[in-house]
Amino acid sequence: MLDVAAIEGGAAAEASLDPVRSRILASLAEPGSATMLAARLGLPRKKVNYHLKELERHGLVELTEKRRKGNVTERVYSATASSYVISPSAVSPDPAETPDQLSARWLLALGARLVQEVGSLLTGASKAGRRVVTFGIDTEVRFTTAADRMAFAEDLTQAVAALVSHYHDEAAPEGRNYRMVIGMHQIAAAPTAGGTASGPRQRTGETQETESDPGQEHRG
Incomplete structure (x- = not known):
């Protein structure tokens, strides 16, 4: 059994997202037959x-054993991996097609490619008994104005370009290519106790102004 497998199709x-099949997959961390699973999950x-056959058809479970009990052959299954990563490649656009740094959809496409590529690496590494070398940074920044945010993006772009120019060696015979993705998006406001999103309060009689940011509101 693999530690992690990428689901490509x-x-x-x-099939994996179906609630019943998801429960079956989770239960098959330990091998079991349809009869055993029915008892574990309280299902017919x-x-x-039926769901086992569908999961087997898509390569998510595999037959590990056949047990003969009288006139009946019991088929024992196990999940093909301890956990799964769903690759969004089938439904997500290629980020190379519309490289727009201010497009939210392009950022989603970058994220989709990241999931696809790292998921495939994890699957291959698990089969080979090796680890995947990665690095990540996760942080938050609060901007006073849209102009500050745009200035930050420009400074970040220049800093990354300088680092890539310094370390990238196209001619390195033993070199390995790495993908670097940097993205920034607004964080949704947390719901308040009343169930609505928190944000700037507006006193009665005031006109609330919104931040003007060309390129943000109207790009997908």
């Missing part, structure tokens, strides 16, 4: 057997 992803055996 849309049909396989749909025929229903479990």
Whole structure:
């Protein structure tokens, strides 16, 4: 059993996200038959057997053993991995097609490619018994104005370009290529006790102004 497997196809992803099949996959961390799973999950055996066949068809579970009990052969299954990463490649656009730094959809495409590539690396590394070398930074920054944010983005772009120019060696015979993705998006306001998003309060009679940011509101 792999530690992590990437689910590439849309049909396989749909199969894994079905609530019943998701429960079956989680339960198959320990091998079991349709009868055993039905008892574990409190479901009809025929229903479990149907979902097992679908999961097997998409390569998410595999037959590990056949046990003969009288006139009946019991088929024992196990999940093909301890956990799964769903690759959004089937439904996400190629970020190379529309490289717009101010587009939220382009940022989503970058994230989708990140999940796809790292998921595939994890699958291959698990099979080879090796580890994947990665590095990540996660932080938050609060800007006073839209102009400050745009200035920050420009400074960050220049800093990254300088670092890449300094360390990138196209001719390195033993070199390995690495993908670096940097993204920034607004964090949704947390709900208040009343169930609405918190944000700047407006006193009665005042006109609330919104931040003017060309390129943000109207780009997808």
